[in-house]
Amino acid sequence: MAEKTAADTPRSNFIRQIIDQDLASGKHQSVHTRFPPEPNGFLHIGHAKSIVLNFGIAQDYQGSCNLRFDDTNPLKEKVDYVNSIQEDVQWLGYTWEGKPRYSSDYFDRLHGYAVELIEKGLAYCDFSSQEQMREMRGTLKEPGSNSPYRDTAVEENLKIFADMTAGKYQEGEVCLRAKIDMSSPFMCMRDPVIYRVRFAHHHQTGDKWCVYPMYDFTHCISDAIEGITHSLCTLEFQDNRRLYDWVLDNISIDCHPQQIEFSRLNLQYTVMSKRKLNMLVEEGKVSGWDDPRMPTIAGIRRRGYTPSSIREFCHRIGVTKMDNQVEMSMLEACIRDELNQKAPRAMAVIDPVRLVIENYPAAHEEQLDAPNHPNDDSMGVRQVPFAREILIEREDFREEANKKYKRLVLGKEVRLRNAYVIKAERVEKDAAGEITTIYCSYDPETLGKDPADGRKVKGVIHWVAAEHAIAAELRLYDRLFQVPNPGAEDDFFATLNPESLVVKHGFVEPSLANAQAEQAYQFERIGYFCADSQDSQPGALVFNQTVGLRDTWSENDN
Structure with missing residues (x-):
């Protein structure tokens, strides 16, 4: 292990x-x-x-x-x-x-045990159709009725079973049933089928058998x-x-x-x-068994x-005899707790807007130290390029905002992560009124420290240097279904969440150029991500969001 x-x-x-x-x-x-x-x-x-x-x-x-x-x-x-x-x-x-x-390793022995049950009068061959057997089976309140073939002689049953094994009967024509009790309160004991004819190539035994035992x-x-x-x-x-x-x-x-x-x-x-x-795979509702939205081990691994x-x-959900539904947040909490301690930090921008620091030297560029983990010095420090033009999240800027907004506002200051304090001075917009560029000034005395003149800067935002930023596809995942128990719905397809996958085209810092699959990163202030094991490659990066920084579903429920 x-x-x-x-x-x-x-x-x-x-x-x-x-x-x-x-x-x-x-x-x-x-x-x-x-x-x-x-x-x-x-x-x-x-x-x-x-x-x-x-x-x-x-x-x-x-x-x-x-x-x-x-x-x-x-x-x-x-x-x-x-x-x-x-x-x-x-x-x-x-x-x-x-x-x-x-189990196919034991097909010969299993066949022998079936013969033994026949010889003991505890199994018989039944030519009843599936519909007839279903009717004879009874209900949870009514006992079943015996098959007309139940009392067939042992010798005749042995011969029929041998002919079944030799391929002399068609699929569905005859089966072997255990002779137990058609009045049992347990439906599984009402003479269950234990062998059936099936002409199919087996992935281990090939075409050796045309009768297969039941599970x-x-x-x-x-x-x-x-x-x-x-x-x-x-x-x-x-x-x-x-x-x-x-x-x-x-x-x-x-x-x-x-x-x-x-x-x-x-x-x-x-x-x-x-x-x-x-059905989800066959109907194309997901990309395959390993789609990161699927609850398969392959899917959650890829995620x-x-x-x-x-x-x-x-271990947290425990082992009991009580059926219950486990909240998705329990699973997410396990990976969030682990990655918070182990995942190195990096910066990425999902919905970028251009920001120009006008008083920063146009031809100048510097490498800034950024800790790979704020609470673990052993993880070291990486170099992050900084220049006059950077990209920030569009949602991290407003022209006007109340005091609760802790990010960049026109005429006010904010700190760039691991860098300087900047102040938004003016904006440039396109014909549709969309902001295309934010113009700022910076204080060169504030690198890695609070301003010395007593100014209070409450907000910190992440960024990437525009010239060095690497384009990346960022896949944001949500619950696959909109209801807690989709399996109980008559049409569970109708409960699929149309926002279970949202694809963004953003940018990441250059340290992620060779990100390996299954290597987790915390994209600061966004969530935990890893490079996609199927689609990501150098020059065409694809990152899957593993989980957000906090449980927003529980917050919304409350």
Whole structure:
């Protein structure tokens, strides 16, 4: 794992208490967990919670954690997803036990266990259509009814299943179901399908199989084969624990892991459904799975979040059995707290207006010292060019303003960051009345210090030297959706925030000419930014806003 930070300090929860009891009682001598993603999309922040939990527990208890791809549906799975998942886990700072594992590694054994259930009279082949099975399944209030194929003889079921495996049936024509209890109050126990025919090329096994096991049948057996001690999953699998235990209790396998459920992560102003995230990508609502507005690990990484900030977030929200929605501000606070301490400072202007210091020597230029961090001398000092013409933010100047306005006003003074005190003297406008140039004077005795004559200068504004400023595309990000719980909406597309991405064409100081992706900077008085990993390059800089300097959403809510 990456170097430990405060984000990696173990924090007690009910799962750790169970593990402590299991180790103290001698039930287990060591801890073995697993992270079992389905390779049918990119991982999102909800998966990060599971990654931090499973790998973190294994690390803290000197145990081991497997990375296993539950690849039972070749129609939706891709090698690209497999690769991205491995990259995400490693980026978060974790390594898995041995090589990555796949449920498809166990397809032969899984098939054998299916045959074993048939031989025990605990599984049967069903030719009912999906609609017929849906009707026979019953409701939450009414029990289901037995399939007419439920009592087919064992020998006949074995023959049909062999023919299914040999490709003698079409997709949807027949399936293999576990024979459990059609009157069970738990819908997952009403003779669930455990194998189906599917003619699809598999990214690991190729065309070897035309029958594939269902997830619920595969998952528990894969856990047992790998010797998992504690199988941690989210609350939607709570009822499925009955099926998890039933399968392992009825096949000849020695290991029986304990399934423990915890609440999934629901983050406000976004969606955590892979299906809906995929819809955003397929419909072109975002630029891809790694769009910085997406809650995917790839997206938030591209936006400038750090592994330690994600781990800290996962620890802060905790591990409980209570479902709730986590405020986006909690995630943003984690990265803001970290970058405030670690990110070097730089200056950038998003919406520039030209400023001319008339009494500054026209041919003169100087290099001014600017600390890379105001509270950390170890980060050093950079040189910032200063000259007669500079660029400032248009919003940092007004011709008239009240006393609450702390920036540049016509006839009044303000300090330029790490430079001089200036006074606005006059402006020049175009035909439309837009200010094109602000003319100022400066006091050469005020470099790096307050004026000696007792003048009070309350405001400080940032700037870049016009001649040396580097043009850059600045991408300002906001919530992807306008409502806290878009997933609950019938048409969640209708709740997309049209201002979730605003592109500005501004300028940055020359020290950023070779800014590297994932290197965070605090653009003074604006926010935290990093160079875009896909689009930024020397001569064509693109910066993504990671987060603002403060939580403006909470301020607006209040």
